[in-house]
Amino acid sequence: MDSAQNHSLPSQIHIVTSSTCSEFTHLLQSLRQSTVVGLDAEWKPRRSSQPNASLFPPVTLLQIACRFQAQPSDGGPKSEVFLVDLLKVPLGEVYQPIKEMFESESIVKLGFRFKQDLVYLSHTFSTQGCEPGFGMVAPFLDIANIYNCLKNHNSAKSSSKDTKSLSTICEELLGISLSKELQCSDWSSRPLSEEQIQYAAADAFYLLEIFSLYQQYILTEGKCGSSVSEVDDDHSNMMQSILSYFGDKIVLKESDKVPKNTKKKVKQRQCINVNGKERAEISTEWQGPAPWDPSIGGDGFPKFLCDVMIEGLAKHLRCVGIDAALPSSKKPDPRELLNQAYKEKRVLLTRDIKLLRYQYLAENQVYKVKSLLKNDQLLEVIETFKLSISEDKLMSRCTKCNGSFIQKPLTIEEAVQASKGFQIIPSCLFDKNLEFWKCTSCHQLYWEGTQYRHAVDKFVSICKLKD
Numbered sequence: 001m002d003s004a005q006n007h008s009l010p011s012q013i014h015i016v017t018s019s020t021c022s023e024f025t026h027l028l029q030s031l032r033q034s035t036v037v038g039l040d041a042e043w044k045p046r047r048s049s050q051p052n053a054s055l056f057p058p059v060t061l062l063q064i065a066c067r068f069q070a071q072p073s074d075g076g077p078k079s080e081v082f083l084v085d086l087l088k089v090p091l092g093e094v095y096q097p098i099k100e101m102f103e104s105e106s107i108v109k110l111g112f113r114f115k116q117d118l119v120y121l122s123h124t125f126s127t128q129g130c131e132p133g134f135g136m137v138a139p140f141l142d143i144a145n146i147y148n149c150l151k152n153h154n155s156a157k158s159s160s161k162d163t164k165s166l167s168t169i170c171e172e173l174l175g176i177s178l179s180k181e182l183q184c185s186d187w188s189s190r191p192l193s194e195e196q197i198q199y200a201a202a203d204a205f206y207l208l209e210i211f212s213l214y215q216q217y218i219l220t221e222g223k224c225g226s227s228v229s230e231v232d233d234d235h236s237n238m239m240q241s242i243l244s245y246f247g248d249k250i251v252l253k254e255s256d257k258v259p260k261n262t263k264k265k266v267k268q269r270q271c272i273n274v275n276g277k278e279r280a281e282i283s284t285e286w287q288g289p290a291p292w293d294p295s296i297g298g299d300g301f302p303k304f305l306c307d308v309m310i311e312g313l314a315k316h317l318r319c320v321g322i323d324a325a326l327p328s329s330k331k332p333d334p335r336e337l338l339n340q341a342y343k344e345k346r347v348l349l350t351r352d353i354k355l356l357r358y359q360y361l362a363e364n365q366v367y368k369v370k371s372l373l374k375n376d377q378l379l380e381v382i383e384t385f386k387l388s389i390s391e392d393k394l395m396s397r398c399t400k401c402n403g404s405f406i407q408k409p410l411t412i413e414e415a416v417q418a419s420k421g422f423q424i425i426p427s428c429l430f431d432k433n434l435e436f437w438k439c440t441s442c443h444q445l446y447w448e449g450t451q452y453r454h455a456v457d458k459f460v461s462i463c464k465l466k467d
Contacts, residue, residue: 009081013201015192016084019093027082030066031101035239038065038110038207039137041117042200044188055259056123060087060187062098063204067212079208081201086124087190095130102137108239110207112143112166115250122257133257138249141242143207146214147173170206173213178202181312181373195373218242284356284368286384291345291365298345302387305346307337312374313349317381318402320459321393325402334358341365349381375462382463389463394456395446403441410436410445419445 014023031037042061062084067077084094101107111117114137122133147169167178182199192200218238292298303323306314308331317324328340334355341348348355348366356366367384371377382389397404410418412429415436419425423445437446446452460466 014082017088030080033068034066036067036108038204040203042187045184056120059120059124063200065204065208067208081205091128109140136251139247286367303346305341305348307350309351313377315399316378318397318399320389321396391465394459398439400444401442403439405437
């Protein structure tokens with residue numbers, strides 16, 4: 001989206017690796033100048049099968065996005081993003097500056113469901129001799145409440161059950177596609193990849209952008225609640241008004257700092273076969289043949305079912321012309337997924353190893369995708385199932401619903417008629433000699449514009465179709 005261009009990350013992301021490096025000095029200076037900071041943290045995910053899985057994971061990276069008033073000649077507020085590498089920086093040397101920032105009344109802290117991050121941070125520092133860790137963040141604003149106000153124009157606080165993901169909030173408010181694929185990557189591995197650095201910086205920086213959007217809303221629309229009734233152009237007055245309505249704080253109790261022992265025992269990676277008489281190790285390798293294989297009566301056309309963990313892979317598969325469905329219900333249980341795969345003669349693609357325990361219910365119809373990123377997942381599936389991908393099949397399925405397109409393209413007049421009350425066709429397309437294609441299932445209209453050409457080039461490159 002065009003609006004995304006106005007919310008690009010700062011060109012330089014500062015990585016703090018020691019207390020003697022220039023980036024650390026720059027961080028301290030930025031914190032002294034800042035009125036608002038965005039906070040996030042990363043840690044290596046722990047699996048339930050790992051030893052000490054019930055303990056808090058050590059935080060390996062702390063992201064701090066600072067915003068402060070620059071010199072008038074520099075043109076308004078300035079933003080800086082810092083990634084504090086907690087595996088390299090001696091924790092005792094950054095503990096006090098971070099604690100002072102958390103508790104400073106002059107700095108507004110922004111976060112998204114930040115309490116868990118604070119618990120893990122406190123535990124990480126206290127176990128390294130920085131007692132008593134962190135007990136409070138104030139004043140604090142949860143970005144979910146800001147989003148709720150911008151979308152609903154009323155009371156901002158909502159239950160955690162109603163809270164949308166940060167990626168959804170960024171897409172709706174900023175027009176930014178914030179991929180969460182790297183959330184579960186290994187954040188204890190060094191050096192960090194460029195993708196990890198960009199991901200980590202974005203999570204903190206876009207909190208500032210959403211807050212700025214809300215400040216603009218206050219200036220143009222006025223109040224967002226009865227307590228924000230008189231707001232002028234003065235920055236400090238505006239901030240006080242926002243804090244009076246949204247101001248909160250995170251306070252950790254002693255019970256929050258104690259890991260809760262899991263009540264579930266770690267299960268062995270075994271499953272009972274169809275007769276329930278033998279136990280066998282779960283295999284993550286594809287055995288075959290696939291249900292579409294002509295040798296077993298299939299029609300020869302590959303068909304997949306992607307579970308909710310890899311919806312992005314489903315869209316990628318559709319973009320290269322492969323039939324890739326999503327679950328028919330929002331929160332299907334394993335048997336529902338397998339039943340859908342069996343009825344529709346599909347292979348179920350998943351990242352959830354637990355689903356492999358049910359594969360005896362639908363033999364050779366479950367495959368665990370090993371790759372983490374969508375592009376890598378796509379290549380893995382193509383290679384594993386020996387899929388034939390050609391340039392003429394790119395963008396030949398509806399990415400919205402997986403439907404097929406009509407046989408004959410529509411004229412501009414037919415497309416306008418078909419789109420009434422359903423979809424808006426940009427007026428700039430009226431004087432162009434374009435063909436329009438309609439999905440036979442959801443009736444979404446497509447045309448070969450700039451986005452189409454970019455998508456084709458992207459998948460030609462990913463699938464190496466020019467080689």
